[in-house]
Amino acid sequence: MIFAVLLPFIFAFFIPFLSKIKHRIHTGIFVLLIPLSIFIYFVRFVGTNFSPTRQTYNWIPSLGINFDFYLDGLSLLFVLLITGIGSLVVLYSIYYLDRSERLGHFYVYLLMFMTAMLGVVLSDNVFVLYTFWELTSISSFLLIGYWHFKERSRYGALKSMLITVFGGLSMLGGFVLLSIVTKTTSIQGMIEQADLVLNSNYLPLILIFILLGAFTKSAQFPFHIWLPDAMEAPTPVSAYLHSATMVKAGLFLIARFSPLFHTYEWFYIIVSTVGIITLCWGSYMAVRQTDLKAILAFSTISQLGMIMAMLGFGTKIAIFAAVFHILNHATFKGSLFMVAGIIDHETGTRDIRKLGGLLTLMPITATLAIFGTFSMAGVPLPFLNGFYSKELFFDATVKLPDGGAGIASLLTASIPYLAVFGSIFTFVYSMYFFFGVFTGPQKLALLPKKPHEAPFGMLMSPMLLIAGVVIIGLFPNSFNASFLLHAATAVNPSSEFVDVYFWHGFITPFKMSLIVVGVGLALFLTRRYWKNIYNFFPGKLSFNNLYDGLLEKVDQYTATVTNFYMNGxxxxxxxxxxxxxxxxxxxxxxxxxxxxxxxxxxxxxxxxxxxxxxxxxxxxxxxxxxxxxxxxxxxxxxxxxxxxxxxxxxxxxxxxxxxxxxxxxxxxxxxxxxxxxxxxxxxxxxxxxxxxxxxxxxxxxxxxxxxxxxxxxxxxxSSISDYFIETSYSLGGGDNIVNVILVDMRGLDTLFEITVLGIAALAIFSLIKLRDKEAK
Amino acid sequence: MYKPNDLILRTTTSLIAFILLGFAVYLLLAGHNSPGGGFVGGLVTSAAVILMYMAYGMETIAKIIPVNFRTVIPVGLLIAVGTGLGSFVFDVPFLSHTFGYFNVPIFGKIELATAMLFDIGVYLTVLGVTITIILNIANDQ
Known part of the structure; x- marks a missing residue:
């Protein structure tokens, strides 16, 4: 398994050579083989009699840090998403990215991300998980800033890096506390000792630290502000990292640790509240956006909030709905991002105010978009998978167990209403996305390019994803027993087979769906009369301004402090x-x-x-x-x-x-x-x-x-030199003690030292050369 | 840039530089059992290169050693890290070293150690770093 995880990373070393011939063969064609082969390797595990497997490779055994790969249903779901969507995204990027771009850089970052993400979902060791976790942040930073000559790209990259690394560090704090309390670094080992954790004095701290990591990564309110700015990345990246995989790492983390915390009341309260607020806020904000990708970004935020809320509920049906929706969301949102990319590519703009009436010009794209948006909206049609998971979500909200007092019971009572409220806006922006782009008057004069249908290769990936939407929609139980059930049991061991079917009868969840469609339709049609509300709420009050202000203040303050002693x-x-x-x-x-x-x-x-x-x-x-x-x-x-x-x-x-x-x-x-x-x-x-x-x-x-x-x-x-004198020859095989210490006994120190040396030399080089360039 | 034109320096350099380079290789190879090692070996090599630079100037150096010393840095680091990663293939912790004794014709019994590979990484990094820094400062206008 270690080979499957590290394969993209190892392959990345060959990209610089392959990208030399990019004008003859697009580098993406080579890269495509990698996620595809890993997908095929892991897809063999799908089956009803799947059982978790574990493989261990030593890394730093003296500190309990080892490559402990643990493949259970949840990991398998994510691994297949990462490699499956990954293959489609690479395929799409072959047509999206022109050969004149820096393809080598792009694919190196993308492969690095793939390894990091596979590592996150497969690691059982908390510290290895953390290492891979931060690697996803770094590769996301590099990919958002891919067009680094654009100011917005750099801004978005820095923002995502600051917020997710902040979360990652606090998560590390939580992991350290957990490993101190349980005296193990294995997640499964911690879950086995759940009582020890639940009775520990550190429990609130552990919970908050770990949740911070998950919330920042999954763009939960109020940390969601980095995701819309991350849309400056090339569209394949947005579809892959910022919709299908990386942002779901936070969900994965919550799901992974929920067997540990689910009996703790505050886990339910915090995760559900944050999730449901994110759902409402994201979908409310999505309606005011004018950039296609910004609509999708806020939509992703709100959908992530919905899944987060379901993981917070922790009931059997909620967990099943959560894993089902993780799969469904990846299919329809991935395809919609690709559609947005196609529109951008073929018309030259993503501004919905300039678009319109593209139905006749881009019929295939429009067909794909209608499936994607209607599935996202949860329109009750028997061939859209989004409807099933939304219905399960409503079902979960009304079937929350009563009990608890104070905040918990208040929350339980208000969740169904909030869920409907958020979903109404989901419906509105989905309709807005489709009808705003594809119907209405054509405004060809406003478009930088003359629009026409995209080449077939570019349509291939979204087509496959939409095929997934329809297949799951028509046969919603096709993956349940062999695949999704294993994922659900990994989160909540008491999960059982949920038979998903279209018509349940005229019950509460279906009524909720009808309310969503009815009110949503009314709001969509009257949109231009009420959209001024955004000037009052949120108006100028936003977390973005808070972030910018904070950053500016920190800049000023550190400049004052630094200039105080760095006087030249x-x-x-x-x-x-x-x-x-x-x-x-x-x-x-x-x-x-x-x-x-x-x-x-x-x-x-x-x-x-x-x-x-x-x-x-x-x-x-x-x-x-x-x-x-x-x-x-x-x-x-x-x-x-x-x-x-x-x-x-x-x-x-x-x-x-x-x-x-x-x-x-x-x-x-x-x-x-x-x-x-x-x-x-x-x-x-x-x-x-x-x-x-x-x-x-x-x-x-x-x-x-x-x-x-x-x-x-x-x-x-007592002096350590005797030890070195005695063991230098027997352990290190050398008579020169100094050398044996340097290269063997303290080899890691030397490795870091030469790394620092190398960085220093390159820094000096760039200082001198950059100054030369500026002088000219 | 000043143009060196010193006959004595040039004549002795062509001799001394080779002695230095040979000594550097000796230091690198012998390092495990007698004084020396990758670090000092790299420094001696850099000293030889710098001496040649002082005697013959930048253009000549670039012609006789057609190596970009900046790329030597990552190559050295990769070798060092690679030696560490190689341990995983044998299922032992990162950067575990081993050694063995072999009988080779002519040389007799010699020792081969994986630490040597790591030392070569150190050697190349130090060489690349020193030359990069010094030649860049030297060529700065």
């Missing part, structure tokens, strides 16, 4: 750094009573050592009184070489060698940089600042002496 004087920086080290170390030494002195175990001082130290001291003092650049560099060199000689005397050949070479290279570096500096001038400083400098440097030197003496004399910790 290198001397100042050194003084601040040395002064801080001095104060902190000295006070720490006092507090812990760390200074000790003992003269055990001392070696004799030889004449040659004294001579070398003397030379170093003379050279160091001489630098202060020199006013010639070259001389200063050379004298500092003397200090460095002197230290190297000391290393030789103390028989540390490795250190001596490294010190010598470093000294040589840095002298060259100094010479080169000083070449650009202005001529050194006589420093004119006040007496006070000279005294200040002298105090600082003498104090710092004295401090280092104290630390050195204490390091030798104290016996707080």
């Amino acid at each position: 004087s290198l001397k100042n920086y050194v003084a601040i750094i040395i002064g801080t080290i001095f104060i902190v170390t000295l006070s720490f030494m006092f507090i812990t009573d760390g200074f000790t002195i003992s003269n055990d175990n001392l070696a004799d001082v030889t004449g040659i050592e004294l001579a070398v130290v003397f030379i170093i001291a003379i050279a160091a003092i001489a630098t202060i009184f020199t006013n010639h650049k070259l001389a200063i560099i050379l004298i500092t060199g003397v200090v460095g070489y002197g230290v190297a000689i000391l290393f030789v005397i103390y028989r540390a050949p490795d250190l001596a060698l490294t010190q010598l070479v470093i000294e040589t290279v840095s002298v060259v570096l100094f010479l080169l940089s000083f070449y650009h500096f202005p001529k050194l001038q006589k420093r004119e400083e006040s007496i006070a600042s000279k005294w200040m400098n002298a105090t600082l440097s003498i104090g710092f030197g004295a401090l280092i002496i104290l630390v050195g003496i204490s390091a030798h004399s104290s016996s707080w910790f």
Whole structure:
């Protein structure tokens, strides 16, 4: 299974080479094979006698962090969505993205996302899950900012990154607390010890932290503001990440942890409330949008809220409806995004005010759109899957268990009304989307391009998705027993087979559907009379303004703080750094009573050592009184070489060698940089600042002496060097202990160090080169 | 840019640079059992390249070493990370090393360790970093 998860990531390494020939073969054609083959691999697991499987690969076993892949019904549902929709999206992108675009970048990000998302839904280890979770945020950031020359793209990318990473970090906090309470890093292990968690003092914190992660990722109110701005991404990305998969990671997380929390009352209250508010707010806001993709974005927010609410209910029927709707939503919303992309591609605009009457010009697209929008609206027709899941949703809202007091009972009573309220607006914007684009007068003069039907290849993906809508609509039970039931039981073990059929009789959920259609139709027809209400509510009050204001304030504040000490004087920086080290170390030494002195175990001082130290001291003092650049560099060199000689005397050949070479290279570096500096001038400083400098440097030197003496004399910790001496050859296979420590025993440190080095070098390179470009 | 024209420096450089390069390879290969290693090996190599640069100038360097040192950085990092990831193939934790002794004709019994591969990654990264920084500062107008 690890290979299936990492396959897209590994394949991404070949994309740069494949994209070299993009003018002959579109890179997407190669990429298409990847999600398709993973889909075929996993689709074999679908069946009535499916049982969860687990595979473990060691990663950092000493910290309990391992690649623990756990495939149960819920994961399987998501894996198939990720790879299935993924294949269609890649297919669609082959026609959507022109060959002149930076295809290599696009597909590398997309493949990275695929691995990350597969990792999220398959990991059983909370920390591995978190790692993949953040990787989805990063790849989403890169994909939203794909057209990075557009200001809105960069704004949207940053916004989504800030909000989702904020949530991700708090989720990490929740995971750390959970793993402390349960002493395991496995999610299934935590669920087995649910009692321990429910009785823990940390329970409210754990819940809030984890919910924050899920709510930010799934764009729940009030964190939904990033999703509309994420629509700046290319449409295949919007269809894939911001509708079908990534935004559902939050739902996945809630579903995954709901066996742990579902008996906790506040879990029901918070998740349901947030979900139902998001449902209403998203659908209410969608109606006022003029951009096709913005309508779909708010619609996605509201649908996610609906699923979230159902996961909050936690009843058998609600959970089944939730997983059913996850599948249905992916089909109709994915196809609608692709339709929006086609309209954008063929007419040059997504502004619904400029569109109209495209029915005759783009008949196939219009047919696809009518299935998609009507399914989204929940129109009661027997071939639309959206109706079934909406009906199940209404059913779930009226069948909520009574009981509980206070907020919980109030919530239970009001949910059915709110559900109907939200769904009315869902109906309105669905109709608005379809009729606004495809009927009414044609406004061809306003369009940047002359519209015509899209090429067949581009229509293929939405066609397949719409086929899914109709197949599920006609045979709603076709996937139940073999597929969806397993997903539902993974969330709520008592789930059972729900027989979905079109006609239940004239019962409450059906009446609710009729109310939605009736009122929705009336509102849609009278739309232009009441749409001014948006000027009053929400008017200027919005979380977007709050976000922008907050960001601006933080910017200003940090600029003030940073400019306070970053004043461009290198001397100042050194003084601040040395002064801080001095104060902190000295006070720490006092507090812990760390200074000790003992003269055990001392070696004799030889004449040659004294001579070398003397030379170093003379050279160091001489630098202060020199006013010639070259001389200063050379004298500092003397200090460095002197230290190297000391290393030789103390028989540390490795250190001596490294010190010598470093000294040589840095002298060259100094010479080169000083070449650009202005001529050194006589420093004119006040007496006070000279005294200040002298105090600082003498104090710092004295401090280092104290630390050195204490390091030798104290016996707080037993020395680790014996361990290295003993095991260097037997464990590391090398006689050179320094090298064995560097590459083997502390290899991870070295790996990070060289990474930092590499980043620093590239940063210096870009600093120099970018400045050159700006100067020109 | 100043144009170096120093006969003595040039003549000695062509000799010393090769000694340095040879020494660097020795340091890299011997590092596991005697003083040396990837880090210092990379630094010595950079020192040799910088010496050649000082003696012959940028154009000559670009001609005799047609390598973009910026790409050497990620290559080195990839080798180091790859060595770590290789552990998974043998189902052991990340960055586990192993070693073995082999009898090879001429050389006799020698030791081969995976730590060596990691060290090569370190070597290349250090080389790329040092040269990138120094040559870019040097060529800055």
